[in-house]
Amino acid sequence: MFFTKPAARSAGRWDGDVAVDSSPAAVEGAATDSSLDDEDQAQLKALGFQSDFKRDMSPWANFSLGFTYLSPVVGIYTVFAFALSAAGPPMIWSLLIAGAGQLLVALVFSEVVAQFPVAGGVYPWARRLWGRKWAWMTGWVYMFTLLALLADAAYGAGPYVADVFGFTPSPHATVVCALVMLALATAINLTGTKMLSYFAIFGFSAELIGALAVGIWLLCTQRHHNLGVLFHSFGAEGNHSYTYAFLAASLIALYQFFGFEACGDVAEEVRNPGVQIPKAMRRTIYIGGSAATFVCLSLILSVTDFGAVISGKDADPIDTILKTAFGGVGSKVVLCIVLISFVSCALSLQAAASRLIYSYGRDDMIIGSRLLARFDHKRHVPPFALLIAVIIPALLIIGSLVSRDALTKLVSFGSVGVYIAFQMVVLAALRARIKGWVPTGKYRLGKWGGPVNIGALIYGVAAIVNLSWPRDSHQPWYDDYIIVLMSGTIIGLGIVYLVATRAHTKSDAPHADAIPEP
Secondary structure, eight states, rough: OOOOOOOOTTTOOOOOOOOOOOOOOHHHHHHHHHHHHHHHHHHHTTOOOOSSOOOOOOOHHHHHHHHHHHHHHHHHHEEEEEEEEEHHHGGGGHHHHEEEEEHHHHHHHHHHHEEEEEEETTTHHHHHTOOOHHHHEEEEEHHHHHHHHHHHHHHHHHHHHHHHHHHHHHHHHHHHHHHHHHHHHHHHHHHHHHHHHHHHHHHHHHHHHHHHHHHHHHHHHHSSSGGGGGGGTTTTTTTSSSHHHHHHHHHHHTTSOOOOHHHTTTTGBBBHHHHHHHHHHHIIIIIIHHHHHHHHHHHHHHSHHHHHHHTTTTSSHHHHHHHHHHHHHHHHHHHHHHHHHHHHHHHHHHHHHHHHHHHHTTTTOTTHHHHHHEEEETTOHHHHHHHHHHHHHHHHHHHHHTTTHHHHHHHHHHHHHHHHHHHHHHHHHHHHHHTTTOOSSSSSOOOGGHHHHHHHHHHHHHHHHHHOSSSOTTTTTTTTTTTHHHHHHEEEHHHHHHHOOOOOGGGOOOOOOOOOOO
């Protein structure tokens, strides 16, 4: 295994097998691929990079990576009980609102990645749009977000593993299951882009087919209500106004609609990224959002007693629905599909985190950059960046044995960290437009760029506020404001690190080049 550090001036390595099919179609296809590779390489070179990644990820694999990161099954199944008890069936409309808002964000990202198709996602985008300090903080926030969400995805699978294999989900058993899932995701990621693509497509197919099959079966056999219930709260708001209850329940939507940025994290592993990645981002919103809404709808109409869910008498309505609809054996099959969704979600989160960390290291922006920027040219992955993306989540998972509350607090930051990092890029894009940036990539919004950018910023700020305000006034104040406190802590530590080490000054990679020179 050979490792080298691919800096902005390093020579890239481009390996490929010689085609043995000499038919006209094969020759033309090979010529097209070669032409695209040359064009992609030339674009990266103009941006100051030579890529060591192989462009083995197909457009559908790229979309599948975003879809499995979004993971409608994981998102809906995790928050369904809370959302239904908080606001009743009308909580489903929050999915449409969040989907529209995040589509605006995805459109902004599409313009940026088309012009700057560099591995790492939000960090290199912020670097090109604003500068090194802003990019450093954006990457810092998003790195902690991804690692916390990865730990949460692995840990959250534990109870489902226990249900499938019939053992008690004790804290120790849950930790072991989480570590096994993390190890499985790491093993797949270490095999390279092509294997990651295969598993992403498999995870997407299994999750989508499973979601559709389960939803159709529930609607055909377990439907207890008509669509009118989607406009009836069944008293879930209690003494509050319904707006308060609806905003609280909208967590089910706010947790759901991200993942599309993962398509851009692997920009150096996709051919013709300026065209394909914006398509993949939009498909993630369209297809992932539609699947999530359909799953949510089928579950709502299958609940027999909304009052029992709202009162807490039926604390796990999904388990009740699945066992009633499919029986013991059938429900285990459904849970196996859910487990595949958890593995796929963890796989995508880890891939995104490793590319972000690698991009940090390649630009010499953080301690240990020399190691983090090393690249395995046999498997075409950054192994030490992947190692960080397994060690830190594993420590968080193991730490839950000492304090389950500590893991919960860190994950609570992950829920809002996505939106903070996203809006740092959206704000950077708006600032760059004001200063004269005109997108030059293969995907452009034209005259709609400014209005879409402003709409994305308004939505994102509103989402951050909604995520941050306290949901339960009966908790101690520090638990009520845990998201605000954790966000302040992570951002504060980042500022202290940046000021103390001046890490951004050590990097000579290009920055702030989206804004034209005076």
